[in-house]
Amino acid sequence: xxxxxxxxxxxxxxxxxxxxxxxxxxxxxxxxxxxxxxxxxxxxxxxxxxxxxxxxxxxxxxxxxxxxxxxxxxxxxxxxxxxxxxxxxxxxxxxxxxxxxxxxxxx
Amino acid sequence: xxxxxxxxxxxxxxxxxxxxxxxxxxxxxxxxxxxxxxxxxxxxxxxxxxxxxxxxxxxxxxxxxxxxxxxxxxxxxxxxxxxxxxxxxxxxxxxxxxxxxxxxxxxxxxxxxxxxxxxxxxxxxxxxxxxxxxxxxxxxxxxxxxxxxxxxxxxxxxxxxxxxxxxxxxxxxxxxxxxxxxxxxxxxxxxxxxxxxxxxxxxxxxxxxxxxxxxxxxxxxxxxxxxxxxxxxxxxxxxxxxxxxxxxxxxxxxxxxxxxxxxxxxxxxxxxxxxxxxxxxxxxxxxxxxxxxxxxxxxxxxxxxxxxxxxxxxxxxxxxxxxxxxxxxxxxxxxxxxxxxxxxxxxxxxxxxxxxxxxxxxxxxxxxxxxxxxxxxxxxxxxxxxxxxxxxxxxxxxxxxxxxxxxxxxxxxxxxxxxxxxxxxxxxxxxxxxxxxxxxxxxxxxxxxxxxxxxxxxxxxxxxxxxxxxxxx
Numbered sequence: 001x002x003x004x005x006x007x008x009x010x011x012x013x014x015x016x017x018x019x020x021x022x023x024x025x026x027x028x029x030x031x032x033x034x035x036x037x038x039x040x041x042x043x044x045x046x047x048x049x050x051x052x053x054x055x056x057x058x059x060x061x062x063x064x065x066x067x068x069x070x071x072x073x074x075x076x077x078x079x080x081x082x083x084x085x086x087x088x089x090x091x092x093x094x095x096x097x098x099x100x101x102x103x104x105x106x107x
Numbered sequence: 108x109x110x111x112x113x114x115x116x117x118x119x120x121x122x123x124x125x126x127x128x129x130x131x132x133x134x135x136x137x138x139x140x141x142x143x144x145x146x147x148x149x150x151x152x153x154x155x156x157x158x159x160x161x162x163x164x165x166x167x168x169x170x171x172x173x174x175x176x177x178x179x180x181x182x183x184x185x186x187x188x189x190x191x192x193x194x195x196x197x198x199x200x201x202x203x204x205x206x207x208x209x210x211x212x213x214x215x216x217x218x219x220x221x222x223x224x225x226x227x228x229x230x231x232x233x234x235x236x237x238x239x240x241x242x243x244x245x246x247x248x249x250x251x252x253x254x255x256x257x258x259x260x261x262x263x264x265x266x267x268x269x270x271x272x273x274x275x276x277x278x279x280x281x282x283x284x285x286x287x288x289x290x291x292x293x294x295x296x297x298x299x300x301x302x303x304x305x306x307x308x309x310x311x312x313x314x315x316x317x318x319x320x321x322x323x324x325x326x327x328x329x330x331x332x333x334x335x336x337x338x339x340x341x342x343x344x345x346x347x348x349x350x351x352x353x354x355x356x357x358x359x360x361x362x363x364x365x366x367x368x369x370x371x372x373x374x375x376x377x378x379x380x381x382x383x384x385x386x387x388x389x390x391x392x393x394x395x396x397x398x399x400x401x402x403x404x405x406x407x408x409x410x411x412x413x414x415x416x417x418x419x420x421x422x423x424x425x426x427x428x429x430x431x432x433x434x435x436x437x438x439x440x441x442x443x444x445x446x447x448x449x450x451x452x453x454x455x456x457x458x459x460x461x462x463x464x465x466x467x468x469x470x471x472x473x474x475x476x477x478x479x480x481x482x483x484x485x486x487x488x489x490x491x492x493x494x495x496x497x498x499x500x501x502x503x504x505x506x507x508x509x510x511x512x513x514x515x516x517x518x519x520x521x522x523x524x525x526x527x528x529x530x531x532x533x534x535x536x537x538x539x540x541x542x543x544x545x546x547x548x549x550x551x552x553x554x555x556x557x558x559x560x561x562x563x564x565x566x567x568x569x570x571x572x573x574x575x576x577x578x579x580x
Contacts, residue, residue, distance in 0.1 A: 046324050047145075047391045047448065048432055050384065 001091040001104060002070040006061045006077050008084035009038040013059040019080035020063075025073065026107070031060040038084045058084065064091055066104050114208050116224035122353030123229045129344025130236035132337055134162050138243045141334025142250065143546070145391075145447055147319060148326035149537025150251050151546035157255070158243050161262045165239040168263045172196035173238065174231045176271035178279045180212045188282040188505070193275050199231055213280025221475055223351060233348055234278075238270055241297045247447030248305030251315040251323070254529045255541055260521050265304065269513045273300050273506055287495070288502035289464050289485055291360065292349040294406025294457040295506045302454015303507050304514040306445055311518045312527045314444030316534045323446070326546070328390060335394045339368060342401050346408035356474050360409035363416035364401065370420030371400025378428045398452045399427045403460030407467065409474060410485050415467035423459045430455045461503055465496035 008016055010032070020028060035058035043050050065073055070088055077086055096106035111117070139158035143151040165173075176182075179194035191213065199205065209215075209223035209230035216222055223230065242262045249258075273296040275281040277288055290296055314320060325331065347361040375396025380388050403423030404416055411419065431451045434440060468487035475483040486492040518527060533540040 043385075044324070045385050045387070045389060047395065048384070048435075051322075051324065 001064055001094060001107070002067055003062060003064050003089045003091045004070060004073055004077070004086065005089070006081070006084060006086040007033065007035050007038060008059050008061065008077075008081050010057045010059050012082045012084070013061070016061070016077050016080045019076050020073070023073070023076055025063060025065070028061055028063040031062070033058050033060045035060075035084075064094055064107060066107060112208075114222070114224060115226065119352050120225035120229055122357065123225050123233055123348055123351065126344035126348025127229070127233035127236050129341045130233070130240065130348065131162075133341035133345065134236070134240045134243050135159055137334050137337035137341055138240065138246075139334070140330045141338065142247055142447065144327040144330030144334060145247075145325045146250055147323050147537070148546060149539075151326060152538040152542050152544045153255070154246070154250050156542065157246050157250070157253075157258050160259065161242045161246065162239045164259065164262045165242065165266050166235055168266055169235045169238055170199050170231065172198065173267055173271050174199050174234065176267065177238070177274035178211045178230070178234060181275075181279075181281070188276075191275070191281045191285065193272050193281070194279055199227060204228075205231075211279055214278075214284070217280070219280070219284075220351070225351075230351075234274070237293055237297060237345075238266060238274070241270055241301050242266060244297070244301035244453055245305030245308060245449055247449045248309040248445045249312055250446050251319060252444075252528050252534055253308075253312055254526050257312075257518075257521055257525045257527045260525060261308075261517065264517045264521070265514065268517060269304065269510050270296075270300065272509060273297075276505065277502065283498075283502040283505060286498055286501070287485075288498045289410060289468060289495070290406045290461065290502070291408045291410055291464070292346045292405045294402065294460040294464070295502055298402045298405060298453040298457030299461065299503060299506050300457075300510050302450045302452075302457060303510040305449040306443060306454065307511045307514040308518060309445045310443045311515060311522075315446060316531065319534065320444060325391070331391065331394060335397060339365075339397060339401065342368070342405075345401075346405060350409055350474060352475075356409040356472070359472060363408050363411060363413060364404050366413055367404035367416040367420035367423075368397055368400035370417050371403065371424035372396040374421055374424035375399065375428055378425070383432070395431065395448075395452055396424050396428070399424050399456040402453055402456035403427075403463065405457070406461040407464035410464055410468040410472055410487075412467075412469050412472060415463075415469060418467060419460060419463050422463060423456050426459050427451050427456050458503055461499050462496065465499035468492075468495060 006016070013030075017028070017030075034055040036055055038058045039056055041052055041054050044053055045051075061077075063073070074086055074088060093103070094106045095102055099106070135158060139155045142158065143154045146154050173196070175197035176194045179197060181191040182193050182195045183190050184192065205228040206226050209225055209227045211230075214220055242265060276283045277290045277296050278284065315323070342364050343361045346364040347357045350356045350360065372393050373396070376388050376393045379392040380386060383389075383392070400420045400423065403419050407415065407419055431448060435448065435451060464487060466488045468485045468490065470482070470484045470486040470490055472484055473482040474485065477483055485495070487495045521527065529541065538545045
C-alpha cells in the first residue's frame with residue numbers, strides 16, 4: 001500500500017478533487033495548510049504598507065491506495081493540478097475501525 | 108395633566124436623543140469593531156474591551172463632574188484665556204439637573220444661540236457621546252501594547268483635564284468661542300484633539316514589538332466594513348445634532364456631511380488607483396478617505412454650502428493622502444508608532460477642516476434666525492471675513508499645545524504608579540495573556556477545568572481491543 005500526499009494551491013484543488021471522484025477513489029483526507037512553493041510569492045498591501053506573503057494557503061491531500069493504483073492516481077493528480085507537489089510513501093498497515101478490516105481490504 | 112413643560116419641544120428633544128444615540132453607536136459598536144478588525148488577530152479582544160470600558164468610564168465621570176467642567180459656569184483661574192478655559196466641576200445627578208431646562212451659562216440666551224427646548228439630561232447625554240468617542244479614537248494610536256490598567260487610569264484623567272478644556276473653550280462659551288472660533292461639531296475638540304493626544308501618547312508609551320509592527324495586518328476586513336458604515340451613518344447624528352434643534356441647519360449639515368464624505372472616499376480611491384504605490388483601488392484606502400471626509404466636514408458641516416462641502420472633502424482627502432503616504436513614511440514619523448494612523452485621519456483631517464471653515468463659511472447658510480427674521484450665520488475669508496482664518500489657526504494652536512503637553516504630563520504621572528506598556532512576554536501573546544480570551548477561539552482540543560469539569564467528563568467505556576490477525580489477507 002502507498003500513501004499519496006499532494007500539496008496543492010488552494011485555487012487548483014477543486015479540479016484535482018473532481019478528477020479523483022471521477023476515478024472512483026473512495027476516501028481522501030484534506031487539510032488546509034500553509035506552504036511555500038505552491039505558487040509565486042505575492043505582495044499584500046494594507047493601508048499603504050506592502051508586505052510579502054511567502055507562506056500561502058494551500059491544501060494537503062492524503063490518500064492511501066493499493067500499490068497497483070498508485071501510479072495512476074499520481075498521474076491523475078499531476079494532470080488535473082497546475083502547481084504544487086506530490087510524493088508517495090510506503091504504508092505498513094491500515095485498519096478500518098468500523099469493520100476492523102485490515103490491509104488492502106480496508107481501503 | 109400635561110406631559111412636559113411649555114419650554115420643551117418634543118421634536119427638538121426627540122431629534123436630539125436620536126442624534127445622541129447615533130453618536131453613541133459610532134463608539135460602540137462602530138469604533139470598537141472598526142479598530143478590532145484593523146488590528147492584528149491577537150489584539151481584537153483587547154481593542155474592543157478598551158473601547159467599551161472607556162465608554163463606560165467617561166459616562167460616569169461625565170455626570171459626576173465633567174459635564175459641568177465642559178458646559179457649566181466658568182472657573183475664573185486668571186486673566187485672559189484662564190478666565191474662561193474650563194467650567195466649575197459639579198454633578199448633574201439631581202432631579203432638577205436631569206429634568207430641568209438645558210442651559211450653557213455662557214452661551215444660552217447671550218445672542219449666540221436660542222434658548223434650549225429640551226432638558227439638561229438630553230444635552231448631557233448628547234455631549235457625553237462626543238466626550239466618549241474621543242478617547243476611543245486615540246485608542247487607535249496606542250493599541251497593541253498599552254497596559255490595560257494604565258488605560259483605565261488614563262481615560263478619566265485625560266477626559267477630565269484635557270477634553271473638558273477643549274469643549275469649554277470652543278463649545279461651552281469659553282475664550283475661543285468668545286473670540287469667534289468655529290467648530291461646528293468637533294473638528295478641533297474631538298478629532299484634532301484625538302490625533303494630537305494619540306500621537307503624543309504613542310510616543311510616550313513606546314512602540315509595539317518590532318515583530319508586531321512588521322506583521323501588523325488587519326484580521327477582519329468585513330468587520331471593518333461594518334464599523335465604517337456605522338461611523339458614516341452615525342455621523343448624521345454627530346453633525347446633525349450640533350445645532351441642538353431639528354431645523355434647517357441640521358438638515359443641511361447632514362447632507363453636507365454625506366457629500367463631503369462621498370467626495371473624500373472617491374478622491375482617496377482615485378489617488379490610490381493613479382498615484383498610489385501599487386496603483387490599485389484598495390478597500391482600506393477608501394475607508395481612510397471616508398473617515399477623512401467625515402472628520403474634515405465636522406467643523407464646517409452647517410456653516411458651508413454644498414459646494415463648500417465638496418471642496419472640503421476633496422482638499423482634505425488629498426492633503427491627508429499625502430500626509431499618510433509621504434509624511435507618514437518619513438523616519439521622524441516612523442519613530443512614533445501611531446498604530447492605526449490616527450494622527451493623519453483625525454489630527455490632520457480635523458486641522459484641515461477647521462482651517463477650511465475659516466475660508467468657506469458662507470453667511471447665506473442660516474444657522475438660526477433673529478427675532479426680526481434676519482439670518483444668524485457666520486462667514487469665512489472667501490466671504491469677506493479674513494479674520495476668521497486667523498481665529499481658526501489660533502484655536503487649533505491652543506488645542507494642539509494643551510492636548511500635547513497635558514497628555515505627556517498625565518501619562519508620565521500615571522507611569523510613576525503603573526507600567527504604561529505591557530511587558531514584552533505579554534505582548535508576544537496578546538489577548539490570551541491579558542484577558543484569557545481570544546477573538547476567534549477554537550473548539551478543538553478543549554477540556555473543561557475547575558468547577559464545571561464533572562459535566563464534561565466523558566464516560567469511559569472499555570473498548571474492544573483491536574485484535575491483530577495472524578496474517579494479513
